[in-house]
Amino acid sequence: MAPKVDPQNLRKTFGRFRVLIVGRANAGKTTILQKVCNTTEKPEIYNAKGDKVTCALMDSQRGNHDITNEMVFKSNPGFVFHDSCGFEAGSVEEFEDMKKFIAERANTTKLEERIHAVWYCVPMDDHCRTFQRSEEKFFSECDTGNVPVIVVFTKFDALRPVAFGEIKKQLIGVSKEERLEKIAQRVEQLFMSTGVLDRLYAPKNRARPKCHVRLQNMNKEDTGCDALLEHTTFALDDEELRLCLVSTQQSNLELCIKCAIE
Numbered sequence: 001m002a003p004k005v006d007p008q009n010l011r012k013t014f015g016r017f018r019v020l021i022v023g024r025a026n027a028g029k030t031t032i033l034q035k036v037c038n039t040t041e042k043p044e045i046y047n048a049k050g051d052k053v054t055c056a057l058m059d060s061q062r063g064n065h066d067i068t069n070e071m072v073f074k075s076n077p078g079f080v081f082h083d084s085c086g087f088e089a090g091s092v093e094e095f096e097d098m099k100k101f102i103a104e105r106a107n108t109t110k111l112e113e114r115i116h117a118v119w120y121c122v123p124m125d126d127h128c129r130t131f132q133r134s135e136e137k138f139f140s141e142c143d144t145g146n147v148p149v150i151v152v153f154t155k156f157d158a159l160r161p162v163a164f165g166e167i168k169k170q171l172i173g174v175s176k177e178e179r180l181e182k183i184a185q186r187v188e189q190l191f192m193s194t195g196v197l198d199r200l201y202a203p204k205n206r207a208r209p210k211c212h213v214r215l216q217n218m219n220k221e222d223t224g225c226d227a228l229l230e231h232t233t234f235a236l237d238d239e240e241l242r243l244c245l246v247s248t249q250q251s252n253l254e255l256c257i258k259c260a261i262e
Contacts, residue, residue, distance in 0.1 A: 015112030017248045018080045020067075020102065023121030024134060028154040029083065031218050032121070035225045036249070039075035046070045065094070067101045078248035082115070099142055106145040116241060117232050118149045120209070122196065125158035130194040139205040148210035148235035151200055152228060156191075157216035163187045210235035 021029050034040055045053050048068045071081040084098045105115040120138065122130060163186035164171075171179045200209055213231045217223050229249050236242045 015114075016078050016080045017117075017245050018082070018105075018113075018115045019117050019119055020082045020084060020105075020115050021119045021121065022084045022098075022138065023152075023154075024123065024132075027121040027123045028215070028218060029121050032119070032152065032154070032215070032225060032228070033071070033073070033079075033081055035218065035223070036229065037073035037076040037079060039073050041073065041075065043071040043073050043081070046072065067097055076248070095137060102142055102144055102147070106147045115147055116245070117235065118144055118147055118207075119152050119228070119232075120149055121152045121154050123155045123158075124153050124191070125155040127159055127162065127190055127194055130196045131199050136199070139200060139202075139207045142207045144207050146237060148232070148237075149207050150228065150232050150235055151209045151212035153191075153212060153214045154218070155216070156214040159187045159190050163190055 021033065023029055033043065046069065047053050047066065053069065065083075067082055067084050069082070071083065073079065082101070084094075084101075102115070102118070105113060108114050120135075122135065124130065160183060163183050167182060167186050171182060174182070197212070200212070202208075211231045211234075213227045215223075215225065215228065229245070233242050233245050236245065
């Protein structure tokens with residue numbers, strides 16, 4: 001029988017589980033973090049000195065922004081989040097700050113400051129412009145080292161009304177089951193037609209995703225981020241770091257079982 005792992009010892013080794021979340025404004029980043037931490041409250045934000053600061057939510061903030069600021073939710077302080085927002089607006093300085101932050105935090109010898117995963121959010125509510133200049137710059141220029149990048153396609157349900165509008169004449173007179181199947185097929189076709197997966201996983205990219213996940217209906221109370229947590233867990237190369245994430249997240253019992261079996 002394998003020896004039991006003490007979560008406290010894991011946290012002493014790795015510190016809190018630290019995630020850099022990247023993506024355009026209004027990509028749904030705040031909602032994701034709230035779901036992960038099982039809360040509807042705003043995060044508390046601390047600067048590099050550990051002082052609490054006042055700051056707008058990341059999906060809408062503009063102006064001064066410091067990627068080194070730490071976002072922590074009272075409901076689960078075992079997670080620490082950093083937000084890179086700003087560079088999608090074309091700021092060279094903010095993009096370079098993000099590259100520097102990744103380079104430093106991916107390789108630092110101070111384990112408590114190291115980032116463990118990058119969640120890159122790509123909203124699907126404008127599927128005609130899914131892969132923008134901000135995505136191209138990140139994946140072609142940023143080297144995340146051994147830190148896995150998980151691409152999160154947010155607002156995936158936005159493709160459904162588009163799909164319905166394109167094939168509604170084909171749905172006349174068909175059963176509900178067949179209608180749902182046809183809409184789902186068209187959604188998949190719309191998603192693949194964007195070419196976003198080919199561009200994300202292009203061999204020339206310095207940062208290539210370890211995996212990707214689709215999130216939808218995140219505005220509903222009964223939806224969560226179990227798929228994101230699971231993909232992140234198995235994207236990690238270090239077994240103890242996997243266990244650290246599993247012990248930090250509090251909502252997905254099935255993930256605990258899967259990780260134990262693995």
